[in-house]
Amino acid sequence: MEVIAPPGLETALAEELRHLTGEPISDRPFGASADLSVEAVYRVLADSLIAGRVYLPVARGPAAQADELYDLADSVDWSAHLAATDSLSITATGGNEALRHTGFIATRVKDAVVDQLRAATGQRPDIDSETPGLRLHCHVSGNGTASLAIELSNGSLHRRGYRVDGGEAPLRENLAAGLLWRARWPQVASLGGGLFDPMCGSGTFLVEAALSLWGMPAAMRRRRLGSPGWQGHVPTARDAILDDAGRGWLDTPPARGTLPILGQDRDPLQLAAAHANIEAAGLGEAIELIHADSFRAPVPTELRAAETGLLISNVPFGQRIYASLDQAEWTALCSRWVEGLPGWYWGILRAAESELTWPLRFEKRVMVLHGGVEVEFLRGQFSEKSLRRAAGPHALAGRLIEQGRREQYDAADFANRLAKNWKQRKSLIKQGENALRLYDADLPDFKLAVDWYRTEDDQAWLDIQEYQAPKQIDPQKARARLAAATAVAVDTLGIDPDCVVVRQRARQSGRQQYGRLGGEHIERILRERDTRLLINFTDYLDVGLFIDHRLVRDRLAELSRGKRLLNLFCYTASASVRAAVAGAQATTSVDLSNTYLDWAERNFELNGIAVNGHHQLLRADVLRWLDHRPSAAERFDVIFLDPPSFSNSKSMEDTLDVQRDHPDLIEACMPHLASGGVLVFSNNRKGFTLHSSIEKRFQIDDISRKTLPKDFARTPERRFVCEIRRR
Structure with a gap:
């Protein structure tokens, strides 16, 4: 048996299948595989929340040409799998130089199956793409091999049947289930902890969390079995599995209503979609919905007494109005979660490409696909130490100077250019200028701006601004360059190391330019001609002048x-x-x-x-x-x-x-x-x-x-x- 998982959740799938079947399960790049009894296969089909599709491999071999693919398909005794009077459907993926179109691949496999059964019985099966007796799948790899499998699932298993309204950018159901597993929901629930989705949208996390505890209802489980005409079915084993109450992720699930599963959203249309989906899943008494804005009401009063639980959410990254909020507002929200839900676990799905830094330290990062786009899932636990407190520009400069002197990264070219520029600009200082640019990305390896200030108290300050390195540059290498440049600038210009600040000049959007950078506060007065002006070296992206x-x-x-x-x-x-x-x-x-x-x-x-x-x-x-x-x-x-x-x-x-x-x-x-x-x-x-x-x-x-x-x-x-x- 081979089971397909959402990309990035192969390990979660294998762990879930081990729990459901009690059998050894091997992780694979596509998901998981195992040699299971027929009862265990039915258990996976009926109860796995993370599985995408379930296949029974029947052949694998060379298929560099159309004839070889036909011969591979013909090598299978199809009478052992399908009656000639039944129907089938065939899907295909992949391809190679000779077999470029999946439609042609499916046709060649169909020809082999139909020809074999017609030659043996004088009859041929019909093609039925909607409700076939047997589902076949063929995958052709680029190296000239192909695999054939019977699909025992009824299409993709993420379709539970409860989704009445998907809302905006809904999660696939099995993706949500896999993320719940990775977020340790089974362990949290076994301790009596509840679940809270503060931006629940159409409620997918909520429904999947409830199904994982109490299992899917009988009608939902029955529609998941495909290929009803497969000759290998064992009806007694199949019916025994389908007729039982279903199996969740806990050996002893709590009674419904005793464990809080709560969703919140500020969009009434999203909440209406969530309510419809929850009722369709038969979980109305198990899940509570609240209409509230998490940025104003981050922790519902119903959860304040809970000792443990899981906060999990697909935080908006462009589809909804929350996306306009800046770094400071997200940091404030996370800070209130830390304060209001101490000891709780958390899992956040967010855009992989984002100008915002997630404010919480995390212990695990998983990359998954959501709507065809790669996103990241972060998990951690709320504690006093979990909130990131980035070094302010002044503290960062001190760390970089220390690192630069310790590592001795080669920055001779930068030192020479900075010394040359300094020599040229000294005349401007004699003319009364108190603020100068000494270096502005002159060299391609050192994308920095270095500004010199002489304040009213006759102190010389350096403001070093790093132009954010491209994503393809190794972050550690970029950090080493910045550290070397900072240390070199201090030594070359003879600046007091305590009079240096370093900031990163990333592309800003919305109101980010107004947000504070950290807890430091260093202000000085600068004279420009006969005017006194206040400059701030630490609080914002610019000094104010x-x-x-x-x-x-x-x-x-x-x-x-x-x-x-x-x-x-x-x-x-x-x-x-x-x-x-x-x-x-x-x-x-x-x-x-x-x-x-x-x-x-x-x-x-x-x-x-x-x-x-x-x-x-x-x-x-x-x-x-x-x-x-x-x-x-x-x-x-x-x-x-x-x-x-x-x-x-x-x-x-x-x-x-x-x-x-x-x-x-x-x-x-x-x-x-x-x-x-x-x-x-x-x-x-x-x-x-x-x-x-x-x-x-x-x-x-x-x-x-x-x-x-x-x-x-x-x-x-x-x-x-x-x-x-x-x-």
């Missing part, structure tokens, strides 16, 4: 003296503060982030400037704020428009793509611009081109080169700055 824009800020300060400035997408409003210190009559700074607006207010306060008088900070979606039409008195002499390259923040009503949307943005700014005023438009999208409609309508002065600091001269294509005036 775009140092490549310092000459743009110089220009804005010059343009705004005695005038009114509007700063859109203001970030920490450093440009507004510079303008205010330089003598701007008034400034208005608009951004959607409370985090950065609070930061902006502190920047104003550092310079003795009060906000909400002549200088205002507004929290608003810039795209919507620009819709209002100002009076002449409300217009601005200078507008600074520096949008992100792309944003799909969930706080915004629309997405923003600067290449696509900049004509509309610029047009929307013009009603807010006073007569004779200037719009300074800037963005950092590589390869950006200004739309011809803007060039035709307005006077454009490209100042990209004029405002490019010397320390960024190596990458001029990364930024675009222009002044726009009415003709």
Whole structure:
């Protein structure tokens, strides 16, 4: 007997079959195989929740050509398996150079079976793809061999028959069962522990967990047996298995209703689908459903007293609205699970390719296929130590310096380039610059940006930002390079190792740019010209000051003296503060982030400037704020428009793509611009081109080169700055 398992769950299948049959079972790449009694085969067919298909091999041999395949099929005595007056169906997989089409493979096997039985009896079986008396399967491998088997299952066994409504992206039933086995549900249930799916969708995990305890009902079990016309059936053994109560995963299952199986979802349509499926499976009294949002109600009150249990879920990865949540929100949810379900086991199915790092430490990772896409299943146990607490940028730098000095990875080329750049940029420091870029991915093996800061307390700091390595790069090698570069930078530049931070600049989405990185908090004050600005080395992805824009800020300060400035997408409003210190009559700074607006207010306060008088900070979606039409008195002499390259923040009503949307943005700014005023438009999208409609309508002065600091001269294509005036 050969039994097919969902990919990645071959071991789980073999373990389940050993439990059901008490017989030795061998793991195979496709699932499991064993030499079983006919009673044991019926037990597998009737009660295995993880099995996909069950085959009885009947022949294996060479099949490099169509004639060889025919001869292989003809070598089987088909009268021992099928009456000539019955029906059959044939499926095929695989292929080779001569046998490329599965339809042709199935036809050659059919010809051999039909010809043999017709020659022996004068009659031939019918072909019936729906309800055949015998199901055959042929697999042809690329090396010129083929195998023939009788399929004893009635198609794929994942079809239990209870699924009334699949909901969105439903799990295959046997995949869910296999993951429950890998998540140790039998052991948890044997200890009296319950099960909780906090994002249950259409309820597949819930139903499969219940079936694993109390077995499948008789009607569900009977429909799983295929090939009813197979001559090898032993009716007494078959009926004895089918007539019993069914077997679950526990030798002594609990009474229904005594062990909590609880599902929760915030989508009422998903819960309606789950309810329909649970009722169809006959499990209405065994499973409870709750309408709640797990991010607001992570642990139902019904479970707070439970000493142990299993939390298992297929967490959404793109199909549903939870996907917009950021790293911090998932971390907060996991933290509340740890707090509310201490000692519980957990299993999470999630996307293998994801920008988010799962916040919990796990003890096992299994790759499986869900809907044809490879996903990962993680399992662990909630405890005080299970929540990941990643090293913050400052602590990470210390670890990397230690590792780099210990391992002595060859970074001589990086050291030489950094020393050369440092020598060239020292003149800028003498000219009063306190923030410089010393290195920007100059060498292909060291994809880093190294920024140098001199703070108001006369400390020199290094901010090292790693551009995330491609997935094909060995993570350990990438870590070794980063460690070597960090240690070399400290030694080459003579920096205090305690004044170094390291962050990874991965592609961000949604609101991730606003999320905190860790528990560290290191702030310093930097002087830019005659302005004091707050920089934060540890809490966020950026320090709060775009140092490549310092000459743009110089220009804005010059343009705004005695005038009114509007700063859109203001970030920490450093440009507004510079303008205010330089003598701007008034400034208005608009951004959607409370985090950065609070930061902006502190920047104003550092310079003795009060906000909400002549200088205002507004929290608003810039795209919507620009819709209002100002009076002449409300217009601005200078507008600074520096949008992100792309944003799909969930706080915004629309997405923003600067290449696509900049004509509309610029047009929307013009009603807010006073007569004779200037719009300074800037963005950092590589390869950006200004739309011809803007060039035709307005006077454009490209100042990209004029405002490019010397320390960024190596990458001029990364930024675009222009002044726009009415003709």
